[in-house]
Amino acid sequence: MSNEKQKTGSVLVVGGGIGGMQAASDLSEAGFRVYLVEEGPAIGGRMSQLDKTFPTNDCAMCIMGPRLVEVGNSLNIKLLTNSEITRVEGYPGNFKVEVLRHPRYVNEERCTGCGTCTEACLTRNRPYFEAVEPPVRLDPKDEERVTGIINTYQAKKEYLLAILQDVQAEYNYLPEDVLRYIANRLNLPVSSAYSLATYYTAFSLTPKGRHIINICLGTACHVRGVDRIVERLERDLSISCGETTQDLAFTLEGVRCLGCCSLSPVMTINGKTYGNLTQDGASKIIERIWKEDQ
Template sequence: MEAESPRTDSTTTGQSGSLVAGVSNKVGSVLVVGSGISGMQAALDLANGGYYVYLLDSEPAIGGLMSKLDKTFPTNDCAMCVMSPKLVDCGRHLNIELVTYADVKNIEGVPGNYNVEIVRKAKSVDEEKCTGCGDCVTGCPSRYVVRPPDEAAQYAPELTADDKDFVDRLLREEPDVEGNLLAVLQDVSEYCRFLPEHVLKYVSDATGIPLARMISIATFYDAFSLEPRGEHTISVCMGTACHVKGSGLLQSRLQDILQIGNGETTTDGKFTLQTVRCIGCCALAPAVRIDDETFGFVMVRGLEKILKRF
């Protein structure tokens, strides 16, 4: 990637960033890796200071983890209210070039003169034309084929008769599947203990709801999994309150007892272990949830006793 000369942004003239205060000869460009809230702020400070900035992220869009949060701890501020102005500023700034869906492959050179090799993953959209409206997902003709349930079953051959009966009944009884998609997926997840792809395909074919939308919901919420789950799901809270009260030790001990890693399921299919962020019982920290039951003030030595109940 070649260095570019900084461009003048009339909207930011005079706002010298603190990171570059005192720098007189501004040459070349800067690469900021990671476009979370800190990456965006760093890019804005540098760009306002006169540098041309490449803001790189491995995800298809900037924003990082914070863009997936509703509120932030401990002030309960709305995450998007904090982020949105920075997202817009980064997108519009003449001195910032967004390099999304890309990874750093190699870095060579010395401070002040680096050569960075970047691998860009293929995108299926024309970035020049995309406005991010999402209409293409909804209107994609290749996904929006509504097939009658019998025909849809051909496209999901792994669907067992029981699964098919359950899904058919679910779709029959839900008058607005698209509007209540989250609830439908919850029912499927409860029945199958995860969201099998062939079941999602069947729902997609039978209703015309794009599979991509279901996958995006399934991957957004921690409560869903696209991998098979155990009979019981153990969720160790790693929110701030639980973390400072030692939930990391609970997680390590559980991994030892169950002989599995985070996100894995025991070989007998009994337990799945996962970490979650704040389950809303901070006063009980450190907290662990098994299925719908919450255990507070959990101590490492009490874990085996809790597991025996399941």
């Protein structure tokens, strides 16, 4: 009975994934003061990394977004991110929990999450680049090719995206040393080049095949059996979806809806569309292209 009297009336929820957010939101609506502890820098958990959810194929962000807003707006919920629990003591109804909050190194009141400070961080970029690493040297042929592209844009940093597009077209991917060289020449932190190169799916940091197969994994194509065609192509090419053949002839990539669902199942190879595919049909197309290459 004495324990009953000493119940605290506040609740601690561990983990800011979709389950933790829902629990915190329900408890706060029920009138409890909630402490939501998340070890990562932000709530959202695994679901924030997903595009669609199984089995309904619903948009993950559409499910998660309202919970994020509820948790963020609720005056009853105290969010403790970058935090971990180091000690728990007490009894049901009255626990005492010790939480270690890791520093965030930014002013949380002012931060808008734009990420510019990461790109411009002198500690992370400039001294490392200049003091630790020698200036990037390319072999003369590469240097001539890349310098030609850079000079087309008067070596202006505003044209970084266009320069990367041209380099991608020239090499079929963005070699790491070339990326560093470009950053060096444009007097930019190397992370600026990397953040662009990793943001756009049109760029690749690994070599791609001469023929890029984009096979649609969207709903219409899925319903019409694209999975079996993907399996067939993976078998024929001895690679998994997302990989490139050893001879750099083909890269097989899965994409979401190519915008021609009436032709499903559908794929494009170097931009050319092939619709109403069958397993044998897709296999023959690849074989024909491979033979033409020889």
